[in-house]
Amino acid sequence: MATPEPKNKRTEIREAAARLFRDKGYAATSMRDLARAVDLKAASLYNHFESKEDILRQICFDNAHRFLEGLQEVERGTGSATEKLRALISLHIQMATEDVTSITAFNDEWRHLNEPYLSEFKTIRRDYEHRFQAIIEDGVRRGELCSIDPHIATYTIFSSMRWLYDWYKSGRRISTDDLQRDISSLLMKGLSV
Amino acid sequence: MATPEPKNKRTEIREAAARLFRDKGYAATSMRDLARAVDLKAASLYNHFESKEDILRQICFDNAHRFLEGLQEVERGTGSATEKLRALISLHIQMATEDVTSITAFNDEWRHLNEPYLSEFKTIRRDYEHRFQAIIEDGVRRGELCSIDPHIATYTIFSSMRWLYDWYKSGRRISTDDLQRDISSLLMKGLSV
DNA sequence: CCTACCGATCGGTAGG
DNA sequence: CCTACCGATCGGTAGG
Numbered sequence: 415m416a417t418p419e420p421k422n423k424r425t426e427i428r429e430a431a432a433r434l435f436r437d438k439g440y441a442a443t444s445m446r447d448l449a450r451a452v453d454l455k456a457a458s459l460y461n462h463f464e465s466k467e468d469i470l471r472q473i474c475f476d477n478a479h480r481f482l483e484g485l486q487e488v489e490r491g492t493g494s495a496t497e498k499l500r501a502l503i504s505l506h507i508q509m510a511t512e513d514v515t516s517i518t519a520f521n522d523e524w525r526h527l528n529e530p531y532l533s534e535f536k537t538i539r540r541d542y543e544h545r546f547q548a549i550i551e552d553g554v555r556r557g558e559l560c561s562i563d564p565h566i567a568t569y570t571i572f573s574s575m576r577w578l579y580d581w582y583k584s585g586r587r588i589s590t591d592d593l594q595r596d597i598s599s600l601l602m603k604g605l606s607v
Numbered sequence: 608m609a610t611p612e613p614k615n616k617r618t619e620i621r622e623a624a625a626r627l628f629r630d631k632g633y634a635a636t637s638m639r640d641l642a643r644a645v646d647l648k649a650a651s652l653y654n655h656f657e658s659k660e661d662i663l664r665q666i667c668f669d670n671a672h673r674f675l676e677g678l679q680e681v682e683r684g685t686g687s688a689t690e691k692l693r694a695l696i697s698l699h700i701q702m703a704t705e706d707v708t709s710i711t712a713f714n715d716e717w718r719h720l721n722e723p724y725l726s727e728f729k730t731i732r733r734d735y736e737h738r739f740q741a742i743i744e745d746g747v748r749r750g751e752l753c754s755i756d757p758h759i760a761t762y763t764i765f766s767s768m769r770w771l772y773d774w775y776k777s778g779r780r781i782s783t784d785d786l787q788r789d790i791s792s793l794l795m796k797g798l799s800v
Numbered sequence: 801c802c803t804a805c806c807g808a809t810c811g812g813t814a815g816g
Numbered sequence: 817c818c819t820a821c822c823g824a825t826c827g828g829t830a831g832g
Contacts, residue, residue: 441634445811458817566789569774574767581762596759604797638827651801
């Protein structure tokens with residue numbers, strides 16, 4: 415009973431889209447490609463989504479909110495700046511390894527959003543970056559971290575895990591635990607006094 | 608005298624293409640966009656390049672060879688693994704800051720190459736990665752670097768500088784010297800014993 | 801280097 | 817959810 419179908423089809427389309435956007439890029443993915451991937455005709459996709467951009471929009475904003483929630487939880491904690499930073503690095507690795515396809519589309523394809531969504535997305539992103547950077551600044555001020563430029567540190571941390579998105583496509587031969595340990599230790603040691 | 612025009616126009620088109628590919632992506636850049644950027648009609652572009660992909664091809668392979676040359680020079684050196692690694696990090700930062708637009712297109716758009724060029728490009732890239740990783744493995748073996756997984760270390764270093772490509776688009780307020788110092792010290796300290 | 805034009809494909813809609 | 821179809825735009829060519 416009830417209607418389990420509609421929601422599942424929507425999710426199925428969204429996931430197929432994330433995969434195609436990651437593999438071919440948003441612009442190179444046609445609605446006919448996507449329809450084929452979910453065994454539908456192109457026109458039928460419009461019963462589930464307003465437009466091609468609507469799908470991208472949901473992928474981008476859903477992931478943005480997941481990152482923001484993770485950050486908020488860390489901010490509410492009572493640990494040292496070092497502990498918070500370590501938790502944030504874990505968050506990024508976790509996001510990258512849990513839902514790879516979606517995160518890749520989120521990372522690389524948001525620039526294809528149209529206004530006003532593009533500006534809205536950039537604002538959220540900038541907010542995240544600033545709050546992340548504030549934690550590093552705090553750590554430097556307290557003498558927990560070395561006197562690195564917090565801006566450089568923030569972006570270096572962000573991008574240092576980007577290879578996971580590409581790399582997870584092919585057969586991954588490293589356990590998530592090893593990743594956590596090695597990446598986290600490299601970055602934390604690099605930032606230590 | 609002579610003919611300085613042809614070569615200059617070719618270069619002008621290539622640079623405009625690199626900028627457009629970086630800003631909008633390869634698939635979303637039309638030959639009409641590119642023609643407009645260099646004050647030509649779309650059809651005239653085909654006097655300078657065989658196809659749209661031909662332009663991308665040149666950007667990708669030129670940069671691949673520049674990276675390989677830099678690596679070769681480092682490999683020929685007699686320094687320790689630590690010194691070689693430091694030189695390679697410098698190479699990446701230098702490439703990223705010297706010719707940003709071209710490097711971004713090289714980094715993100717190569718997947719739009721068609722066969723057999725796609726396979727050829729991936730082979731070159733894999734070769735570069737393996738030789739880079741060999742230097743890290745050597746450093747670990749000699750006890751110069753900590754016992755991190757060399758594979759994780761290699762890719763973390765590669766991607767840790769990727770933000771430079773995006774970030775250089777907007778007004779850069781950090782000097783190249785500061786970048787060199789902070790990024791290099793973060794990574795080298797992170798990898799030290 | 802241009803005008804004129806090609807077939808293919810695009811995102812999306814009408815109407816059922 | 818489909819068939820049928822729209823105008824727009826794509827990469828590229830012919831011919832000069």
